[in-house]
Amino acid sequence: MKAYKGFNHDMTCRGFQYEEGKTYEMEGDVECCEKGFHACEYPLDCFSYYAPSQSVYREVEQDGELSRDGDDTKVASSKITVGAKLDIAGLVKASFEYIKERADKTKSNHSKAKREINSATGDGSANSATGYGSANSATGDRSANSATGYGSANISTGMECKNEGMGQANISVGWGVDNKCKGCIGSYLVLSEWGEWDGEKNPLLGAQMIFIDGEKYKADTFYMLKDGKFVEVAE
CATH class of the missing domain: 3.20.170.40 (Rifampin ADP-ribosyltransferase domain)
Incomplete structure (x- = not known):
C-alpha cells in the first residue's frame, strides 16, 4: 500500500x-x-x-x-x-491525486461530514467543507475552496483561485497562477509563483510555505507569493 x-x-x-x-x-x-x-x-x-x-x-x-x-x-x-x-511540490501533487481518486467531480460541493472529500473541476467552481479532516480540491479557473474543520485542507490548481482555511492545523495550497490563500492562527499556507506565458505554459518559479502565527503573518488575511515573498492582497 x-x-x-x-x-x-x-x-x-x-x-x-x-x-x-x-x-x-x-x-x-x-x-x-x-x-x-x-x-x-x-x-x-x-x-x-x-x-x-x-x-x-x-x-x-x-x-x-x-x-x-x-x-x-x-x-x-x-x-x-x-x-x-x-518536496512541497511533490506532496501537493500527491495530495491532489489522492483527492481526485476519491471524490465525485461536481460543479459545487458542500460537506459537513468528518473526513469528507470534495473535488470540483469546472471554472468558477466552489467547495465548502466544515468537518474534521475534510479536503477540498478545485482545478477550474477562478474557483474557491473553504474549509473550517480541524486538520482540513484546500488545494487549487486553476488560475486566480481563492482558498480559505479557518480551522486549526488547516493547510491551504494555492498551486495555480495568481492564487491566494488565507488562514486562521495555527494554519499553514502554501503558495506557488509562476512566470509569464511562454507560448506553451506558465513556468513554475518557486513555492513556499508559511505558518500563520498572528504576528509575522496575520490571520484572516489573503496572501499571494510575489518575487519569492508572501505579500498581503485584497479579497
Whole structure:
C-alpha cells in the first residue's frame, strides 16, 4: 500500500533510524498509535505529526499486518519500504491525486461530514467543507475552496483561485497562477509563483510555505507569493 511518512531531518522517527531504499519488518501484533511502522495515506496528514519546518517527507510502501486510526489516514504496518524524498511540490501533487481518486467531480460541493472529500473541476467552481479532516480540491479557473474543520485542507490548481482555511492545523495550497490563500492562527499556507506565458505554459518559479502565527503573518488575511515573498492582497 502506498503511503507517506514524515521524519526528522536525520531520517529518524521516534528514535528509529531509517534509510532510503531499505525495507524494515517487525514481529508481533501491530496497533496504530502504539506499535508498528506508521505512515499516512493522505500526504497532508503527515503535517499533524511532523511540522514542515522541522521535517522531511517520503513516499513509502506499507505491507504485512495493517492497523488503522479512525481519526485520520494514519496506518501502522509490520513492514515498510522507504522510497523517494518529496518536496512541497511533490506532496501537493500527491495530495491532489489522492483527492481526485476519491471524490465525485461536481460543479459545487458542500460537506459537513468528518473526513469528507470534495473535488470540483469546472471554472468558477466552489467547495465548502466544515468537518474534521475534510479536503477540498478545485482545478477550474477562478474557483474557491473553504474549509473550517480541524486538520482540513484546500488545494487549487486553476488560475486566480481563492482558498480559505479557518480551522486549526488547516493547510491551504494555492498551486495555480495568481492564487491566494488565507488562514486562521495555527494554519499553514502554501503558495506557488509562476512566470509569464511562454507560448506553451506558465513556468513554475518557486513555492513556499508559511505558518500563520498572528504576528509575522496575520490571520484572516489573503496572501499571494510575489518575487519569492508572501505579500498581503485584497479579497
